[in-house]
Amino acid sequence: MAAADTPTILERDSSVYVLDQTRLPGQATMLRLATLEDAAHAIRVMQVRGAPLIGAIAAYGVALGLADDAGDARLDYVIAALAATRPTAVNLHWALARMERVLRESAPATRREIAWREARAIAAEDKAANSAIGVHGMPLLQARQKGKHPIQVMTHCNAGRLATVEHGTALAPVYAAHTAGLPVHVWVSETRPRNQGLLTAWELAEAGVPHTLIADNAAGLLLMQGKVDLVIVGADRIAANGDTANKVGTYLKALAARAHEVPFYVAAPLSTIDFACPSGKEIPIEERSGEELGAGSVPVANPAFDVTPAALITGIISERGVAAAGNLEQWRT
Secondary structure, eight states, X not given: OOGGGOOSXXXXXXXXXXXXXXXXXXXXXXXXXOSHHHHHHHHHTTSSOSHHHHHXXXXXXHHHHTSSOXXXXXXXXXXXXXXXXXXXXXXXXXXXXXXXXXXXXXXXXXXXXXXXXXXXXXXHHHHHHHHHHHHHHHHHXXXXXXXXXXXXXXXXXXXXXXXXXXXXSTTHHHHHHHHTTOOEEEEEEOOTTTTTHXXXXXXXXXXXXXXXXXXXXXXXXXXXXXXXXXXXXXXXXXXXTSOEEEETTHHHXXXXXXXXXXXXXXXXXXXXXXXXXXXXXXXXXXBOOGGGGTOTTSOOXXXXXXXXXXXXXXXXXXXXXXXXXXXXXXXXX
């Protein structure tokens, strides 16, 4: 299967196949998830990344975990095991809560079939939501177009199709613009220490979208030089007040964008908004192993995420449209 045609999720023979993102960009390899443990491991070690994709894989992980036993005790264990994999991405917990709610209402004998059906529904809804994000976000790019010059978009981490079931979040407007024939160029931040910007560069190359990979610390200079028309990033959790957790380094880009009057947008499906979380202060920040920095015995701090205050966000793009970061209540129902 050609890399450009490789789906993010493929269901076959009671197993789920996903692109192993730890092997990208060097090799596009489909990873088989056949058990609960496979799914939990894939989420924990970042073989699958991106909040929407993590949520979908968690849902499939529930279905895989109920293969031989769908009783209440087993359901409790499956939900707990998947919930413990990563703390920040709210889509994980949103998907698990949805799966548990549906399954608790069902008799154990019917739970396995229902779990697969609900997981498929979550995946299909993510695909549709991200397509809508592209539709709502494309006019924001058009508004920044200057003559026939390419629209200059900066992003951070990977919030493209690899981070979702399809289309992406931050990259959905970029793909929509590219498909519509609008000239667009993407500044891709490398996103250390996991170098997830390389995944963005890989998928943009597969899609034929012009792009340039930059060192994380070059972003401020490019914004100061007027080489960026707008910034669009994804999100792992959006608090009720609009404060947004995303890959560490996002906050610095938001500060530089504000300093140079460049619009800064967050793109995410509604499942990423945590209305039970009042503000960014309550968002748990995952601290990953210092081994990812390759610093040997040197003391290391390795937070995986940071929080961008709502005041620095021009707008949030969801499947329902574009809203001010401080005005998300309209999307609660």
